[in-house]
Amino acid sequence: MAKLNFGGVEENVVTREEFPLVKAQKVLQNEVVAIIGYGVQGPGQALNQRDNGIHVIVGQRRNSKSWDKAVRDGFVPGETLFEIEEALERGTIICYLLSDAAQIQLWPTVKKHLTPGKALYFSHGFGITYNDQTGIVPPAEVDVFLVAPKGSGTSLRRMFLQGRGLNSSYAIFQDATGRAFERVIALGIAIGSGYLFETNFKKEVYSDLTGERGTLMGAIQGLFAAQYEVLRSKGHTPSEAFNETVEELTQSLMPLVAENGMDWMYANCSTTAQRGALDWWKKFRDATLPVFNDLYESVATGKEAAKSIESNSKPDYREKLEAELKELRESELWQAGKTVRSLRPENQDPAAKSENKLHKSTAKQKFSSTLYHD
């Protein structure tokens, strides 16, 4: 395991160089990896492992959309696709990838099949950390660990197909066989992680819940909505307000920030933008800091988990969720976004698409020279 320096702090990291795919294949050669649930993470993890030569089966409710999707993805009923209980029986490593609320309902069934020597794998610390609420307490004779991809299952698959890799965290909760470390790392590599950083179940779930409610989704949607509202109330058109709030961020600035960091972005914008962004970032930090503290508190006390379990376990959960999603979808902000996205040249006719490709490669060359020679 490598120790790497992250801004002055040393952390344990496992890279593909030190744990290559061939090693992962060897560790997993006698295992049957059962992916239970074929929603968002299930397909990404199952397909990447299958493409990486791992013996993967899928367990999913028959007569469900996810079952049909698994069939479309090439899993064969009776061979590599089974009802959940049969997959649980056949699997030696159980990847529990149902939604966190559904994991509670199915737990008694899963537990029955956790015979000594098997492994129980999660992609979230939720079920174990909040086991006072979930009731998920695994038997002592099985390994229990997690690999949590830091992103959507959709990106996990897309990045794998592009020859890239999404980073994941890993944690071991219980090592019954003495092989938990090699098993969890092998799985992390096999699902296509770029590298794996160490955490524990509690830290994983606390940071993940904070992140998705915070800057990854909740906070950023809140910032978008607030800025858009101000611009609109001051007489700016929807296209201007949307471009200045979302489109420029996702299309122009964030890809640059992803490549080079916000420090580079600050150093490479106009001096006017630089002055303003330097003056204002601390005000935004100070205004939101108490909200982030409240959020973390709500996560750490189990309030967020309770809310999520309560609402996601209701029989009318889907209808209620749909009403909330409809409000977002039909807001002027995201309706304006739909039009803006449709105007992107790559979303228009094929001729515009190929012209755009040309522009992209020229722009990339120009950009590299700016980056390295400035």
Ligand SMILES: NC(=O)c1ccc[n+]([C@@H]2O[C@H](COP(=O)([O-])OP(=O)(O)OC[C@H]3O[C@@H](n4cnc5c(N)ncnc54)[C@H](O)[C@@H]3O)[C@@H](O)[C@H]2O)c1
């Ligand atoms: N969505 C992501 O990209 C993502 C990212 C990182 C970690 N995770 C974690 O991965 C795990 C899986 O999340 P997901 O978003 O892929 O799940 P999901 O909400 O997409 O659901 C997965 C599957 O659960 C099945 N399911 C739902 N209720 C069921 C029930 N009562 N009985 C049987 N099956 C049922 C659905 O058919 C679906 O195929 C969770 O622990 C989640 O926190 C998800």
Ligand SMILES: CC(C)(O)[C@@H](O)C(=O)O
């Ligand atoms: C993709 C996310 C937001 O990172 C994940 O944590 C989830 O729960 O879907």
Ligand SMILES: [Mg+2]
């Ligand atoms: Mg999450």
Ligand SMILES: [Mg+2]
């Ligand atoms: Mg996450």
